[in-house]
Amino acid sequence: MHWFYLAxxxxxxxxxxxxxxxxxxxTNIPWTIAxxxxxxxxxxxxxxxxxTFDVxxxxxxxxSIAGVGIVILGALFFGERLxxxxxxxIALVIGGVVGLRLSGAA
Known part of the structure; x- marks a missing residue:
């Protein structure tokens, strides 16, 4: 369940x-509230x-995962260059996440 919460x-x-x-x-109130x-x-x-996870x-x-998601979505939907x-x-971040996972982090 902890992975679901993290997702x-x-x-x-x-x-x-x-x-x-x-x-x-x-300055844009609706987006500020969001x-x-x-x-x-x-x-x-x-x-x-x-x-469950160590802090x-x-x-x-x-x-890390959110950062990668933001970069990818920026490229797909906001015209940001990839x-x-x-x-x-991104590959290094993903490698780091996999490394943390393989370390038995959770």
Whole structure:
């Protein structure tokens, strides 16, 4: 169940990043509200996942997986460039996540 909680936390963390970008420095009120609500939900589900994961491992997984998701969604939907350097970075992050998982983190 902890992986399910972590997955929900990741989805809402991605929503935080997208909403924060649309909030324009918190001047766009609807997107600001979406940012704050998404952040609260992401943090809530992260805290549930951390009942099983070590804090450092859970947080590293959460931020890494969300970061990769944000970069990919930025390229797919927001016209952001996905250059080879970013692809190498994504591969390194994924390798790190796999390494954490193989270490018996959860």
């Amino acid at each position: 929900i936390a990741v989805i809402f963390e991605i929503a935080v990043a997208i909403s924060a970008g649309k909030a324009k420095g918190f 940012t704050l609500i998404s952040g609260a939900i992401a943090t809530f589900f992260l805290s549930l996942a951390l009942l 450092g491992i859970g947080y590293a997984l959460w931020t 250059e080879w350097k970013k692809m190498i970075g």
